[in-house]
Amino acid sequence: MFEKTRKIIKYPRLTQDSPKRPVNTDHIIGKPVIDNALCDCCSECITRCPSGAIYRDESTKTVEINYNECVFCMLCEEVCPLGAIRMTKEIYLAERNLEEIGEELRRKINKIFGRSLNIREVDSGSCNGCDYEINALNNPFVDIERFGIHFVASPRHADMLLVTGTAVRNMEEALLKTYNATPEPKLVVAVGACACSGGIFKDTYASGNGIKGVVPVDVFIPGCPPRPQAILHGILKAISLP
Amino acid sequence: MDRLKDKIFEVFSQSIINCNINNKNELCLEVDPDKIVGICTYINTTLDLPLVSMFASDERSLIGRYGVYYVFSQRDEGNLLILKTGVDSTKMEIQSISATVPGAATYEREIKDLFGIDSMGHPDPKRLVFHSNWPSGEFPLRKEFEAGYKPRLAKEDIRFTKVEGEGVYEIPVGPVHAGIIEPGHFRFSVAGEPIINLEAQLYFVHKGIEKMCEGQSIEKCLYVAERISGDETFTNALAYCQAIEKIAEVKVPERARYSRVVFAELERLTSHLGDLGGICLDTGYGFATFQFRMMRGWAYAVADELCGMRFLRSVCRPGGLRKDFVAGKERRILEQLEKIRAELTDTIHIIRANSMFIDRVENTGILDHKIAKDLNAVGPGGRAAGMDCDIRRDFPYEAYGQLEFSVPVYQYGDVNCRMNVKIEEAFQSIDLMQKAIELMPFGEVFEPIPPLAPYRFAFGLTEAPRGENIHFVMTGEENTIFRYKIRTPSFCNWPALCHAVKGNIVPDFPLINKSFNLSYAGNDL
Numbered sequence: 001m002f003e004k005t006r007k008i009i010k011y012p013r014l015t016q017d018s019p020k021r022p023v024n025t026d027h028i029i030g031k032p033v034i035d036n037a038l039c040d041c042c043s044e045c046i047t048r049c050p051s052g053a054i055y056r057d058e059s060t061k062t063v064e065i066n067y068n069e070c071v072f073c074m075l076c077e078e079v080c081p082l083g084a085i086r087m088t089k090e091i092y093l094a095e096r097n098l099e100e101i102g103e104e105l106r107r108k109i110n111k112i113f114g115r116s117l118n119i120r121e122v123d124s125g126s127c128n129g130c131d132y133e134i135n136a137l138n139n140p141f142v143d144i145e146r147f148g149i150h151f152v153a154s155p156r157h158a159d160m161l162l163v164t165g166t167a168v169r170n171m172e173e174a175l176l177k178t179y180n181a182t183p184e185p186k187l188v189v190a191v192g193a194c195a196c197s198g199g200i201f202k203d204t205y206a207s208g209n210g211i212k213g214v215v216p217v218d219v220f221i222p223g224c225p226p227r228p229q230a231i232l233h234g235i236l237k238a239i240s241l242p
Numbered sequence: 243m244d245r246l247k248d249k250i251f252e253v254f255s256q257s258i259i260n261c262n263i264n265n266k267n268e269l270c271l272e273v274d275p276d277k278i279v280g281i282c283t284y285i286n287t288t289l290d291l292p293l294v295s296m297f298a299s300d301e302r303s304l305i306g307r308y309g310v311y312y313v314f315s316q317r318d319e320g321n322l323l324i325l326k327t328g329v330d331s332t333k334m335e336i337q338s339i340s341a342t343v344p345g346a347a348t349y350e351r352e353i354k355d356l357f358g359i360d361s362m363g364h365p366d367p368k369r370l371v372f373h374s375n376w377p378s379g380e381f382p383l384r385k386e387f388e389a390g391y392k393p394r395l396a397k398e399d400i401r402f403t404k405v406e407g408e409g410v411y412e413i414p415v416g417p418v419h420a421g422i423i424e425p426g427h428f429r430f431s432v433a434g435e436p437i438i439n440l441e442a443q444l445y446f447v448h449k450g451i452e453k454m455c456e457g458q459s460i461e462k463c464l465y466v467a468e469r470i471s472g473d474e475t476f477t478n479a480l481a482y483c484q485a486i487e488k489i490a491e492v493k494v495p496e497r498a499r500y501s502r503v504v505f506a507e508l509e510r511l512t513s514h515l516g517d518l519g520g521i522c523l524d525t526g527y528g529f530a531t532f533q534f535r536m537m538r539g540w541a542y543a544v545a546d547e548l549c550g551m552r553f554l555r556s557v558c559r560p561g562g563l564r565k566d567f568v569a570g571k572e573r574r575i576l577e578q579l580e581k582i583r584a585e586l587t588d589t590i591h592i593i594r595a596n597s598m599f600i601d602r603v604e605n606t607g608i609l610d611h612k613i614a615k616d617l618n619a620v621g622p623g624g625r626a627a628g629m630d631c632d633i634r635r636d637f638p639y640e641a642y643g644q645l646e647f648s649v650p651v652y653q654y655g656d657v658n659c660r661m662n663v664k665i666e667e668a669f670q671s672i673d674l675m676q677k678a679i680e681l682m683p684f685g686e687v688f689e690p691i692p693p694l695a696p697y698r699f700a701f702g703l704t705e706a707p708r709g710e711n712i713h714f715v716m717t718g719e720e721n722t723i724f725r726y727k728i729r730t731p732s733f734c735n736w737p738a739l740c741h742a743v744k745g746n747i748v749p750d751f752p753l754i755n756k757s758f759n760l761s762y763a764g765n766d767l
Binding site: 003004007008011014027028029048050051071072073074075078120121122123124125126127128129130131132133134135136138139140141151153154155165166168169170171173174178200201203204205206207224225227 | 373375376382387388389390391392393417418420421422423424425445446447448449450451453454461462465466469470471472473475516529532533535536538539542546547549550551552553555556564588589591592595761762763764
């Protein structure tokens with residue numbers, strides 16, 4: 001008992017105050033960006049990108065990166081002969097799916113969820129990297145419960161589904177059933193490149209191209225896997241908290 | 243190696259068609275398919291070599307037949323014994339060896355699902371990889387099957403093992419679980435509280451990784467290998483790189499060999515800290531859980547500082563490392579490791595003094611040594627049940643040969659033993675990292691890989707945090723992959739887990755499951 005109390009006194013608070021204060025980005029590797037002034041469209045990065053995230057935009061005649069597909073492997077930075085691609089420290093990449101939900105409706109939903117949001121996590125065929133990062137939301141450093149956000153055991157108790165994985169053949173039905181078991185109104189957040197687009201696993205005989213083909217998605221969180229802070233940012237974005 | 247060869251030739255010289263030695267320690271024998279049961283039984287029971295992998299390969303374009311490979315491991319001498327038989331595409335059947343080599347049962351079911359090669363005399367030939375939605379007659383690993391072709395949704399009949407009797411009922415659990423974990427379906431047959439039988443239906447996250455890699459460039463497959471199982475990123479990438487390096491006959495620079503030890507051990511430490519936290523969580527021991535989560539957070543911070551990636555992705559590559567990650571950070575890392583060691587020592591001291599906690603983990607989920615041996619249970623799960631095996635010692639790779647460490651082995655096989663193995667290994671990981679950083683010579687960390695000769699194969703072996711990890715890579719034309727067979731430790735340990743829960747009460751299942759901490763993604767591929 002004495003030992004235990006000693007530990008509690010020694011480590012009173014470990015939680016980082018993100019997103020209010022930015023996290024230390026000294027070592028972080030974030031999204032790659034292309035400097036179009038340097039790029040001569042040699043397409044070396046396009047052919048070698050393992051997840052096919054880099055494409056040539058014919059309308060603007062530039063090379064672009066689809067962050068929903070990017071696996072953040074840094075190969076493009078390495079192979080670019082002109083040094084036009086570099087990795088930044090930007091990790092907050094969550095984007096709202098604008099097609100899915102009207103502004104008015106969202107405001108209403110967010111009012112209902114207020115400061116109590118219950119989340120059910122569904123792995124629809126990930127490598128388990130994203131799942132470990134979602135688990136990390138509960139660790140003392142991120143501590144998602146301080147926002148009134150809880151992970152619950154059943155979709156019937158949930159307001160939000162946090163889905164990882166590519167929606168593989170064997171999980172499609174389970175994902176749909178989980179979605180249907182979640183009471184309205186509900187939000188769906190896709191976590192990681194696999195859930196956003198299929199990532200590196202797209203187009204095999206057993207894997208799907210992201211979860212948007214199975215359930216409607218409100219927010220996409222790119223990354224392979226996204227850092228816990230990036231996932232937290234995406235969840236807060238879905239309920240319009242800063 | 244020669245002794246092993248002589249022993250087999252003494253008895254079976256008539257049945258061996260061809261014999262050669264590949265990559266110094268891989269003895270490859272091509273054998274007569276009709277004699278395979280006898281030879282495998284002799285190797286497994288008389289010579290006492292475990293079956294560590296078994297797979298088929300569509301080699302009709304090369305030899306006009308399918309090849310089936312049986313891989314046995316001679317752990318005390320660091321050799322692999324590979325038996326290969328041919329299967330005619332008109333016949334499509336092999337003799338099942340499951341009756342005498344029980345560990346082969348799951349491999350044979352896998353081969354049937356992926357290639358359509360029947361195992362004659364298999365005791366339980368039902369589907370493994372595919373669920374009821376997969377139509378019969380489609381075999382994705384045959385070469386004519388297009389990688390992107392998605393067969394129609396079918397409704398085939400797959401039955402679970404039925405236990406009958408008064409008061410016996412079933413509890414279906416999953417695929418979507420209550421915790422934040424991967425999907426899998428468990429069917430418990432229960433009478434009262436104790437579990438009579440557990441059948442695990444896995445492969446919910448089957449993505450078709452092996453097919454996807456065929457015909458792809460060596461470079462791309464590295465990134466796929468990193469994503470086989472998220473928390474085993476480095477070790478899977480390393481096994482893949484080792485196989486490629488063996489084929490290319492490239493020697494990795496010393497500095498890279500030591501750096502790889504640092505990364506592999508960091509991954510093991512992170513994984514074990516998570517597992518220990520999980521065991522505490524499932525016994526309702528909140529204080530200890532958060533202690534371990536804190537330490538795991540520190541371990542991730544070390545990873546971040548080393549390479550900017552929490553999961554050690556994009557660190558390894560064939561021929562060495564991406565860059566010299568360790569240079570200039572030695573002192574900082576050693577400091578962090580000391581901090582983790584001190585905290586871990588304190589926390590272990592606290593949890594071991596808690597009799598209520600020890601009461602939960604002792605005598606729970608006992609894995610019998612005989613079962614562990616039959617099923618080739620590996621890693622901490624196997625070592626807790628008396629399986630004295632560790633790839634780092636038995637097949638020394640990277641700089642492990644030059645570093646001193648011991649392999650903890652316990653005999654009783656309960657949750658407590660598995661926990662103790664993990665605790666000891668966590669401390670050793672810290673030691674190994676410190677030693678590797680101290681002994682690391684200066685120099686290059688990368689040796690370029692020349693274009694690879696087609697149709698050569700090699701095995702990459704690593705000790706993942708969960709145990710023995712074996713990757714088979716066969717090259718194709720123009721620097722592509724012809725066949726990539728991944729056998730992660732989880733594949734061996736899932737059947738062992740189903741045996742370990744028998745007789746335990748249902749509420750102890752999460753605890754037993756956590757003490758093994760198997761990867762669904764690594765099993766399902």
